[in-house]
Amino acid sequence: MSKPAKQKSSRRDNAAADALLSERELHKIVENVLRLARSTGASETEVHVDEVADALTRFANNAIHQNVAEHGLTVSIRTVVDGRTARATTNRIDEDSLRTAIDASLSLAHSQPKDPHLLPLPGKQRYRAMNRFVKQTAAYTPEERARAVRRACDLAVKRGQNAAGIFASGQSQTAMGNSRGLFAAYRETHAEFSITMQEQPAASWAKANSASVRDFDPQKLAERASEKAHRATNARELSTGRYTVILEPSAVLDLVGFLFYDFAATALADKRSCLNDRMGKPLFGKNITIADDVYHPLQLGAPFDGEGVPRERVLLVDRGIPKNLVYARTTAKAARKKPTGHGFALPNEYGEAPMNLVFTGGNSSLDEMIASTDRGLLVTRLWYIREVDPYEKIMTGMTRDGLFLVENGRVTSAVRNFRFNQSILEMLRNVELLGPAVRATGEEAFEMVVPAMKVHDFRFSEVTKF
């Protein structure tokens, strides 16, 4: 068996199962790896330490049916030797295991040809202080989640409905350091409540996600889903074709979320971005402005990237014109730009990506969008979205959990779900109204700050049976 860990393993064993290590302890693990690597022939070493303590309560048929908690820590080590680099990851932090991971990384590195583009590791950096760790959320208990779930399920029972969903809470942290003296650490909490209310044969849905469990009220979300599920019964079938749609923020998010990698400098270099030959030219409507901004108050995420470079706010689209890309260090050097702090941990073939998109919103409420519509569809959420054409950015998917017909400025009936085949580029040229930008959460893309949108000529190609 391996030797005991240098740090106090008994402290880890006896700690509350959901407690994270302190920043000092993370620093100690990093230093331990760097010390061990110094005697191995590695010319440079980088260490990532990631720790998570998450819990998730899952319910269906008006009862909890799954209820889980996990605690895990990984140490990922990248060594550099003679212009070559590779990574090895372990979740064991005793010295033998760390040494084995270092050796594995070196062995992988030695096996390949020299990389002419490999840069020296970055040195010390300065990061903006951020506080997205909410103690009450970190300490949230299974009993508290169960009680909230019980209230939502009781509402469903009272209304003859069937509730299913999740209530999750947790905390995570990431730290990295390297042999040039860089050290960065960040921790955050997260909470999420999602609920589907079924009133056969219909269903509707509501979801919220935030750093703090106090930022949303599960019962209000349950009420909203319940009311919409009731309205979604007796759905009528409409013919396929182009419709004006009012997309709630979750529906917008799950579509535009597929755009994020197109803004990676590597994606353009590889000629797989829809922005190839389109940078600097009008591509979307003038009402579309998109930035990547991890510092936005509604965003989550670390203030540094996988190489330890501080993240910068980047204006990606300015009034319909794609203006800027995001860059890792290597792609920045090739393009003679400054790295923007969006690189993935090396080595990788994808380079970088903006992970914190923020759309500039408008001031139209959903009610105003509905009131201004002669004939259209109100879309709660979208489902199973996949890319059909990567350059025109045609996406296919389904509407789900609440599609409603709007006639003469009011919602008149529920509608059977449609399949869409719609270019996102075209959609963002057809935006008539924008709501205020909110932290949206769906199931296809990670959380972003986007508004509800009223869009004309959205293409529905087929209809399903419910």
Add this chain to the structure above:
Amino acid sequence: MWDLCTHSLDTARLRGATYADVRAMHLRQRDLTTKNGQVGTLAQSESIGLGIRVLASGAWGFASTDRLTRDGVSACAAQAVTIAKASALAKRSDVVMVPEDAFVDSWQSAYRKDPFEIPLETQLALLLAVDAEMRRVKGVTLTETDLQFRKIDSWFASSIGSRIHQRKMISGCGIGATSFRDDEIQKRSYPNSFGGQHSLQGYELVESLDLLQHAPRVAEEAVALHSAEQCPQKTGTLILGGSQLGLQIHESVGHPIELDRVLGQEANFAGTSFLTLDQLNKLRYGSDIVNVVADARVDHGPGLGTFAYDDEGVPAQCTDIIKDGQFRGYLSSRETAHLIGLKRSSGTMRTESWNRLPIIRMTNISLLPGTWAFDDLIAGTDDAILMETNRSWSIDDRRYQFQFSTEMAWEIKGGKKARMLKNPSYSGITTEFWNSCDAICNADAWTLWGTPNCGKGQPMQTMGTGHGASPARFQNVRIGAAFSKP
């Protein structure tokens, strides 16, 4: 490892659990990729830990830990019991499971060449040679190759006395060439898209697929697609290549037969199923020649859904799903089997890792071979479109309406392959589609495809599933809707 498993079960029992099972797992993985002649990812990882599932106060709790000491697993087991008692605050009835025997066993998947023992230089040299072959073709703008190997050890113990050790070796590989020209991105992949082919084999899988030989064709086809005609929009005859049919089976048979979906347990995320309980043994799922099984047994082949026992300690089984076109069976667990009155679980509870709860997953969901030789099928078809290699897939949350697009297609005219077509797609309603199947190729054209990336559950779990399929023909299928312009 057994000592830690036993200790955690003992703690759970002392804390009030009426049933417990524990999975300790050690996962090792190696990933190698190249892009445009350069090494991309070069990484190795290992993860070891333990997860315990308990029944207490009639409800479930699960906790996992990487703290593999007696104190660490004790704390984890105690946490699982606390969580189960919290679950009981919102229960409607006590959990009941169908009985299962206790097994003490050890099993290892067969392989000839341990990929972790093959020199890295050999593996990278292969990928770089394949990459170079593809880049030789003018017009190719992006080349990608990948190898992935996994070795998974699991130790399962339960309070009914089971002690099962299993070791799986999984290999995967794939190559792709992309061409950007004239406002269009076209791609070809081999032997399949989205990571290639994966199976429960060693390095012999990589050698058998002869990536180097296929590299020039893959690259040439990617470039040629720019000059191909657009796939027409029509209703007509469709022939699907084996790998695309494998994904069709996955989405329109494999997911709807998951009993947790049918019973509403996935309603908030993955969705439900049109296969309500009243459809069992009554629904005509497909035409008379359609026979689908869920077969996790070694005899079925080295699929990603092959094992000796599931992660609930139930032995691998073969279940009829569609027999002569009739809907015959679901994928079940010990709990869901009880809920619908079955005597035994079909053995399909699987977990991605030690920190995830086992949930109902596909095993090897395979369409059994038919009678047609592939050449005879083409020769016997007057007018059809043959579609190959998946490009996109989407289906509604009850698994009725689907749409797939593929990387390329061939027009079949008068029993012969005619012109190449680009941007093909087809769509339909699940049961209408399977009932339109009028020809399935024989065992010579049958491959057990591996889908390594099936996502399900919350927290999300990625699982590998197997899908045996040979090319098959379908009538009156809607073709080309993805690119139509109403």
